Amino acid sequence: MLSLFVIPGHDRRLIPEGRLSGPMPWVIAIMIFLMVLAAGAGLAFTEAGNNISDQLSSRATVQIIEANPALKAQQTEDTAARLRGMALIDEVRILPPKEIEELIAPWLGQTENQTGNAQAGSLLEDIPLPSLIDLTLVRPAGEDELEQLRAAIRPFSANARVEPSSGLIAPVIGLVKSLQWIAFGLVALLAMATSAAVIISARSALNTHKETISVIHLLGGTDGQISRLFQRRIALDALLGGILGLLCGAAIILLLGMQLSALGSGLVQSLRLSWFSWLIIAVIPILGMLLAMVTARMTVMGALKKIL
Template identity: 70%
Template sequence: MIKLFAIPAHDRRLIPEGRLSGPMPWVIAIMIFLTVLAAGAGLAMTRAMGDVSDQLASRATVQIIEANPQIRGDQAAAAAQRLRAMPLVDEVRVLPPEEIEALIEPWLGSRDLAGDIPLPALIDLKLVRAGSESDYSALRSALAPVAPDARVEPSSGYIAPVISLVRSFQWIAFGLVALLALATGAAVIISARSALNTHSETIAVVHLLGGTDQQISRLFQRRIALDALLGGLIGLVGGAAIIWLIGTQLTALGSGLVESVGLDWWSWLIIAAIPILGMFLAMITARWTVIGALTKIL
C-alpha cells in the first residue's frame, strides 16, 4: 500500500491525474452513496429486530376469555394475584377495560364495545428472563386452578409476521450492497480499459525503456485508487446525511418499533469503512484488469 502511493512524481506524470475531471470519481460517488444507504438500511433493520426481540422475549400476555363479566373479573384478579407470587414473574399489570377498547378501536370503531361484545381481560407480564416453552407451560399450569379460561401467550408471537417482513427487507438491503459492489467492479474494469486505450502509446514507450507490467499497473492502480477514494468520500458524506435526516424523522414519530430503527456506533464504523473497502475493491479490480490486458497485448 505504501509503495503504491509513494511513486515518484516524474513517474506519476506519465498518466495525468485530474481530480474530478473524469467520470470515474462521480460514478464511484454514486455507487458508494447507494451502498451507504443500502448498508445503513440493513444495519438499522438488524438493530431493530434485535432490540424488539430482546424486549419481547421476556414479556407475555394472559387473556381471559369469558362472556360473564363477573366471572371474567374474578378470574383476572385471582390470576394476577397468583402471578405476582411466582418467582418467574417480575411485573404484573391488569389492563383496564378502557385501554382494551382503545387497542381494538381502530378495527371495531369508537362506540361502547363492552356493551355489544364481551371483551377479554388482558394481563401484561414481564418475566425475570427470556421465557422458554417450559416457562409458559408452568404459567399455564399455575393459572389453571384459579382461571381455567386463561390463555398465556408470548408477546413475541404477535409481532412475528412483522419481524419476518423486516428480515426480508434486511436481506434485500444486503443483497443490494453485493450488487452495487459488483457494479462498482464493472465500472472500474471499464475505466481501466479505457485508460489503457488512451495511454497505449505511453505504455509502449515505457516498455521500450525497460518498464515492467508491474510498474505500469501500479500507475493505473494509484490513479484509480485515488479516484475511488475521492468519489467514495463524496458518496459517504451524501449517504450519511440522508441516513441522519431519516433517522431524526423516524425518532420524532415516537413509535416503539420505528424508534428502534437506528444505527449504533459500530454500525456507523461499518458505514465509514465503505469508501476504504471500495478503494481496495477498485485497486484489486484495476490490477487484475491492467495485468490481464498487458499480458494479452505484449
C-alpha cells in the same frame, strides 16, 4: 497492499493524474452514496429488529376468557396474585377494561348514532372481552417458561391462555428482516456495479496510454510496475469520490433520522444507528477504494498479458 499504493514521484509522472477531472470519481461518488444509504437502511432495520425482539422476548400476555363478568374478575385477580408469587415473573399488570376496548375498537370500526356523531361500535358492549394480564419475565420466554406459566394458572382458569408477546408481531419482525436483507443485497449489487465501472475505466485508460505502455515495456518496465500506475490513479479517484458520496449519504441519513424521530412511533423510533453502525458506514469509502484497486490491478494485468 500499501506497496501497491505507494509509487515514486518520477513513475507517477508517466501517466498524468487529475483530481475529479474525469467521469470515474463522480461515478464512484454516486455508487458510494447509494451504498451508504442502502447500508444505513440495512443496519437500521437490523438494530430495530434486534431491539424489538429483545424487548418482547421476555414479555407474555395472559388472556382470561370467561363470559360471566364477576367470575372473570375473580379469576383475573386470583391468576395475577399467583403470578406475582412466581420467581419467573418480574412484573404483573392487569389491563383496565377501557384500555382493552381502545385496543380492539379500531378493528371493529365505528358507527354513527342518531345525532350523526361517530362513536365506538356498539359491538363492544355485546362482545365478552377477555381480561388481559401483561407479564414481564426475568428471562426470555421460551417454550419451557410458557408451559410453566400455563401450569401455574390452570387451577384458577381452565380457559386461560398464555401467549408470548413476540408472537404477536412476528409478521412485523419478518418484514423488517426481509427489508434488511434487501438493503444488504442492494449493497452487494452496487459493489458489483462499482467493479464493473472500474473495469471499464481501466480498459479505457489502457487504450488511451497504449503508446506509453509500449515505451515502458521497451525500457524494461514490468507488468506489475505498469499496473501499479493505473491502480493508484483509480484508487485516488475512488477515494475522492467515496468521501464525497459518504458525506452526502451521511447527511441524508441524519436528515431522515430527525424526521423519523419527530413521528413519535415506537417502531419508527427504533430505526436508529448506533456508533458501531456509523463506524461501518464510515469504512465504506475505504472498502470501495480497496475494491477499485484490486479490480483495476486484475483488469490491467489481464489486459497486459493479452497484449504481450
